Amino acid sequence: MTGDKRTVKKYVWKRRRRVYNDHRHNAAIIIEHSNVCPFRWKRGAFACSHCPRTFGHFDDVYNHTQEHPDRLDAMHYARPYDTVKVEVTDLKCAICYAKMNDLIHLKDHLLNIHQQPIAKDLDIGVTPFILRNKEMLCAHCSKRFSLFSKLNSHMNEHYPNNICFHCGKSFTAAHRLKAHQLTHESNEQAHKCTKCDEVFETRVLRNYHINTKHAPANRYRCPYCNLSFKRYSDRSRHLKEFHNQNVEYPCHLCPAVFALSDQRTKHIRNVHIKHKQFQCDCCPSKFVTAGQLKSHMIKHTDLREFQCSVCKKSYARSRTLKEHMRIHNNDRRFVCEYCNNAFIQKCSLKSHLKTHHPNAEVSKISIE
Structure with a gap:
C-alpha cells in the first residue's frame, strides 16, 4: 500500500514538472x-x-x-x-525539520542535502x-507595516533592478517584468476586448477598458469590514476615515x-x-507621455478651435480660453498678501510683487 502511494506521488510530480517549466517548478518544490504557507492577495483581502x-x-x-x-494543490x-x-515564520525543512534562516538557505538545503x-x-x-500572529513584517529588512498593501509595495525596494523602462512600473521578480513588458507590444488584432467588439493597440489599453467599462460593481473590498467599493479611491478614503489607515505608495528610488x-x-x-518614447513627426x-506630445503638436498647427463668445478671439487650448475669460x-x-491688490493673471501679480514688494516671496501666491 505504501509503495502504491509513492508510485502515485512520483507520477503526479513528474506530470507537474512537465507543466511547470518556469519559476513555478522551484516554487512547487519549496511549498511541498x-x-x-502559500496565500494570495486578491482585491484587498487574503485568499487561500x-x-x-x-x-x-x-x-x-x-x-x-x-x-x-x-500542499501541491496550492499551485492551482x-x-x-x-x-x-x-508566509515564512519559523521556516523549516519538511523532510528533516531543520530550521532555515531564509528561503535561499532552504533552497540550497533542499538541493544539496x-x-x-x-x-x-x-x-x-x-x-x-x-x-x-497579526505581525506584518518584511522578511528581508524586518520593517513593520500596518497594511499588507503597504508591505506588498515595499517589497519592490528589495528588487530595484526589475523596472519597466516603458512605463516605470517595478516588479519583485525578473520574470514578472518580462511578462509585463509584453503588454507594451503593439499588435492590434491581438488585443480585442473579451466583453465587447472593441479592439485596442496594446494590452494595457484593453485591460484598462475592461477594468473601467466591464468591471463588476464594488470590486474593491475593505480588509477590515464587509464593505466594498466601486473605486479604489473610495476604499482608500474609507480606510482613512473609519479604520485610521493611510494607504501610501512610496517611491523606492527617492523619498x-x-x-x-x-x-x-x-x-x-x-x-x-x-x-522619451513619443517622437514628434x-x-x-x-516626450515622456502621449499627452505631452499631443500638447506639443499644437505648436505645429494653426488650428484654434476654442473661441471666446465675447470678443471672438480663438485659442488652441481650452485652458488658455478659460484664462482669457477671466478678463x-x-x-x-x-x-x-501685502497690500490686498488683486489681479486677473498670476504673471501680473508676480510683476507687482517684484516692483512694489521686492523682498516678498514670489512663490507665496494666494487665490481668493
Missing part, C-alpha cells in the same frame, strides 16, 4: 518540502491558494489552509508571470512575508510618497527614467 475563499486577516487564511492536505492558482506569496531537483537557472519562484500607485508610476517614469522633440468676468483671483 517546507512549512511555508487552494480554493477561492478570502479572509480579512492572514491568521484566518493560515488556519484555513491546514484543512487542505495536499500559480501564474507564469507572478511569484507565489508565502536532500537532492531535490531545484533548477539553478530559474528564480526561486516565491516571495516571503512574515504575517502570523517621495504618493496616494495612488498610478501617481507613483508616473513619477518614476517622468522623474527617474525620463524615457514635425521636429526632433521627444471678461473681471475675475481677480490672484491677491497680493
Whole structure:
C-alpha cells in the first residue's frame, strides 16, 4: 500500500514538472518540502491558494489552509508571470525539520542535502512575508507595516533592478517584468476586448477598458469590514476615515510618497527614467507621455478651435480660453498678501510683487 502511494506521488510530480517549466517548478518544490504557507492577495483581502475563499486577516487564511492536505494543490492558482506569496515564520525543512534562516538557505538545503531537483537557472519562484500572529513584517529588512498593501509595495525596494523602462512600473521578480513588458507590444488584432467588439493597440489599453467599462460593481473590498467599493479611491478614503489607515505608495528610488500607485508610476517614469518614447513627426522633440506630445503638436498647427463668445478671439487650448475669460468676468483671483491688490493673471501679480514688494516671496501666491 505504501509503495502504491509513492508510485502515485512520483507520477503526479513528474506530470507537474512537465507543466511547470518556469519559476513555478522551484516554487512547487519549496511549498511541498517546507512549512511555508502559500496565500494570495486578491482585491484587498487574503485568499487561500487552494480554493477561492478570502479572509480579512492572514491568521484566518493560515488556519484555513491546514484543512487542505495536499500542499501541491496550492499551485492551482500559480501564474507564469507572478511569484507565489508565502508566509515564512519559523521556516523549516519538511523532510528533516531543520530550521532555515531564509528561503535561499532552504533552497540550497533542499538541493544539496536532500537532492531535490531545484533548477539553478530559474528564480526561486516565491516571495516571503512574515504575517502570523497579526505581525506584518518584511522578511528581508524586518520593517513593520500596518497594511499588507503597504508591505506588498515595499517589497519592490528589495528588487530595484526589475523596472519597466516603458512605463516605470517595478516588479519583485525578473520574470514578472518580462511578462509585463509584453503588454507594451503593439499588435492590434491581438488585443480585442473579451466583453465587447472593441479592439485596442496594446494590452494595457484593453485591460484598462475592461477594468473601467466591464468591471463588476464594488470590486474593491475593505480588509477590515464587509464593505466594498466601486473605486479604489473610495476604499482608500474609507480606510482613512473609519479604520485610521493611510494607504501610501512610496517611491523606492527617492523619498517621495504618493496616494495612488498610478501617481507613483508616473513619477518614476517622468522623474527617474525620463524615457522619451513619443517622437514628434514635425521636429526632433521627444516626450515622456502621449499627452505631452499631443500638447506639443499644437505648436505645429494653426488650428484654434476654442473661441471666446465675447470678443471672438480663438485659442488652441481650452485652458488658455478659460484664462482669457477671466478678463471678461473681471475675475481677480490672484491677491497680493501685502497690500490686498488683486489681479486677473498670476504673471501680473508676480510683476507687482517684484516692483512694489521686492523682498516678498514670489512663490507665496494666494487665490481668493
